[in-house]
Amino acid sequence: MKFNKKQKLITLVVGSLLIVAALLISVLENFGMISWHDVYKSVGIKEVTDVSNTCEMSVHFIDVGKADSIYVNCEDKDVLIDAGEQDTYNIVLEYLQKLGVKKLDLAIATHPHSDHIGGFPEILDELKVSKLLMPKIKDELVPTSRIYEKFLLAIERNKVPIKFPYAGETVNLGNLKIEVIAPNGFYDNINNHSIVAKLTYKNVSVLLTGDAEKESERDILNKNYNVKSNVLKVGHHGSRTSSTREFLKAVNPVYAVICVGEDKYNLPKKETINKLKDCGARIYRTDLDGTVVLKTDGEKIDFITSRQ
Numbered sequence: 001m002k003f004n005k006k007q008k009l010i011t012l013v014v015g016s017l018l019i020v021a022a023l024l025i026s027v028l029e030n031f032g033m034i035s036w037h038d039v040y041k042s043v044g045i046k047e048v049t050d051v052s053n054t055c056e057m058s059v060h061f062i063d064v065g066k067a068d069s070i071y072v073n074c075e076d077k078d079v080l081i082d083a084g085e086q087d088t089y090n091i092v093l094e095y096l097q098k099l100g101v102k103k104l105d106l107a108i109a110t111h112p113h114s115d116h117i118g119g120f121p122e123i124l125d126e127l128k129v130s131k132l133l134m135p136k137i138k139d140e141l142v143p144t145s146r147i148y149e150k151f152l153l154a155i156e157r158n159k160v161p162i163k164f165p166y167a168g169e170t171v172n173l174g175n176l177k178i179e180v181i182a183p184n185g186f187y188d189n190i191n192n193h194s195i196v197a198k199l200t201y202k203n204v205s206v207l208l209t210g211d212a213e214k215e216s217e218r219d220i221l222n223k224n225y226n227v228k229s230n231v232l233k234v235g236h237h238g239s240r241t242s243s244t245r246e247f248l249k250a251v252n253p254v255y256a257v258i259c260v261g262e263d264k265y266n267l268p269k270k271e272t273i274n275k276l277k278d279c280g281a282r283i284y285r286t287d288l289d290g291t292v293v294l295k296t297d298g299e300k301i302d303f304i305t306s307r308q
């Protein structure tokens with residue numbers, strides 16, 4: 001059968017339209033969301049069984065040893081809570097780059113210790129950050145360390161807007177709600193100045209506690225914040241100075257994630273693990289599981305880990 005010119009033209013136009021439509025649908029489907037396929041790739045898992053599924057929200061507890069770096073993608077919003085030590089900044093940066101993250105709508109430096117802010121200078125140089133939250137620290141505790149100086153210089157160099165949030169403040173990023181519930185005052189150590197944030201997406205909530213210790217936990221409970229959360233990032237790498245029974249009871253987590261690595265303090269402490277077990281939480285640890293990723297549609301929660 002021979003096509004005349006008109007039929008050829010129609011075939012060409014219809015074909016092109018179909019291709020454009022297919023491309024548009026795939027772009028819209030993935031708009032701002034990270035595909036599960038990308039998550040598998042980023043944690044180094046080759047076997048991909050579920051490539052079609054996009055995560056509406058994913059929370060990535062990146063394995064950076066005894067340090068915190070937690071990346072959150074919720075629909076088209078990107079948030080980074082802490083950036084690990086300086087010598088692992090490339091792990092965080094490469095992880096984000098593998099996921100195609102090009103900007104951060106929000107960054108939180110929970111408190112100015114090197115295992116939380118160390119990686120920020122390079123990350124602020126590389127990614128556009130719309131807003132950075134950091135805690136107000138008692139004057140006599142403000143660090144004079146080289147790493148803190150580098151952190152401040154990077155903020156200045158990249159003109160990153162900073163904000164010192166107050167407890168009780170809520171930041172809404174699209175459908176992601178971020179409630180700041182600490183610090184609730186000034187304390188005698190920097191850990192207790194940690195920004196504690198509760199993330200809520202639909203019916204799923206994740207409580208990120210930085211290195212907040214028992215004094216901050218006590219003040220959070222005294223202020224009657226609703227701390228109940230499906231997932232708890234365990235305070236201060238599982239140290240015994242955090243995670244009081246009263247606090248764990250109020251949070252009542254189904255899952256607990258400990259960001260920890262080999263360290264002279266032998267963290268996480270056995271008594272912390274036992275307390276978490278007693279409240280029925282399923283425990284994930286970055287020292288044993290590698291990078292831990294939570295994926296949710298706002299109802300159901302799934303986890304994958306880089307070491308399975």
Ligand SMILES: [Zn+2]
Pocket residue numbers: 066067068113115116211236237
């Ligand atoms: Zn720490």
